[in-house]
Amino acid sequence: MESAKYKKGLKRRQSVLGKKYVENALVKTTEFDQDFQRFITENAWGDVWLKKSLQFKEKSLITICLLAAMRHWEEFDLHIKTAINNGVKKNEIAEALFHVAIYAGVPAANTAFRRAKKLI
Numbered sequence: 001m002e003s004a005k006y007k008k009g010l011k012r013r014q015s016v017l018g019k020k021y022v023e024n025a026l027v028k029t030t031e032f033d034q035d036f037q038r039f040i041t042e043n044a045w046g047d048v049w050l051k052k053s054l055q056f057k058e059k060s061l062i063t064i065c066l067l068a069a070m071r072h073w074e075e076f077d078l079h080i081k082t083a084i085n086n087g088v089k090k091n092e093i094a095e096a097l098f099h100v101a102i103y104a105g106v107p108a109a110n111t112a113f114r115r116a117k118k119l120i
Contacts, residue, residue, distance in 0.1 A: 009046025
């Protein structure tokens with residue numbers, strides 16, 4: 001049985017990543033990773049992404065910077081696409097990536113700019 005937190009998280013996850021993307025991820029869920037899918041839906045999407053102190057665009061930009069800094073490129077690409085779909089402007093992404101260059105290194109920012117440019 002799904003918890004209320006899971007249901008709220010699923011709704012937010014779908015609103016950020018797109019219903020089709022989330023449904024595809026859930027269809028691929030197996031016994032091996034079902035607990036992990038529940039965990040990220042409840043905690044990332046049902047808690048952190050539902051907090052109200054930061055605006056939606058700010059959360060997207062923070063996420064993009066963190067993923068670039070840690071060089072998690074598959075997730076970075078996903079969040080670039082969703083940020084644009086959710087109203088983050090190209091110049092806002094570029095400015096955020098300058099912060100990556102200063103605080104996480106030019107190589108990470110260089111790769112992030114190259115990947116974002118292809119997706120924008």
